[in-house]
Structures are given as C-alpha cells and as structure tokens.
Amino acid sequence: xxxxxxxxxxxxxxxxxxxxxxxxxxxxxxxxxxxxxxxxxxxxxxxxxxxxxxxxxxxxxxxxxxxxxxxxxxxxxxxxxxxxxxxxx
Numbered sequence: 001x002x003x004x005x006x007x008x009x010x011x012x013x014x015x016x017x018x019x020x021x022x023x024x025x026x027x028x029x030x031x032x033x034x035x036x037x038x039x040x041x042x043x044x045x046x047x048x049x050x051x052x053x054x055x056x057x058x059x060x061x062x063x064x065x066x067x068x069x070x071x072x073x074x075x076x077x078x079x080x081x082x083x084x085x086x087x088x089x
Contacts, residue, residue, distance in 0.1 A: 034038060038079045041065065046086040049077055 021025030041047070045057045047067065058074055066076050 004056055007012045037085065039081060041079070043080065046088070047082050048084055051079050051081070 012066050013039060020027065023042050041057060041060055043059065047065075048054050049067075053067070053069060053075070055069040055075065057065055058068045059066040060079075063079055064076050065079055065082060068074050
C-alpha cells in the first residue's frame, strides 16, 4: 500500500517538473524579454499594440507611450499595451 502512494507521489512530482520546464519557464523568459523591450522603447520606433493598432512612438513617459497613428492623430497607450516592434523589410 505504501509503495503505491510513493509511486503516485513520484509520478506527480515528474508531472509537475515537466509542466514547469515546458510551460512556466518559457513564459517567464518571454515576459522578461517583453519587459526589456518596453524599457528600451524610444522615439521613432514603429510598434503594434495588442489591439492591432500600428504607430510610431512619439513620446515615452514613465508608464505610457504616445503613438502617432496618422498625420494628425496621436494616441496615448499604457506601455503594457504595446505588443512588439514592427521590423521594416
């Protein structure tokens, strides 16, 4: 009876380890890279928001970013709403 509990505990531990390695670690790495990108954001970068709005960074404040989306329109976003930089090909 004790052997069954020990085996179940070992399987559970292995499952938790695999879950951590394949799910949690990559997500933490991706979140760290995104935070570094947000910290290094500067004027002139072309970015896309999580809502799909494309624009050019005009100003970066402490926790907000102002994007120029057309000639006469600027929109202010929270930094976390910026998804990624647009690479010109």
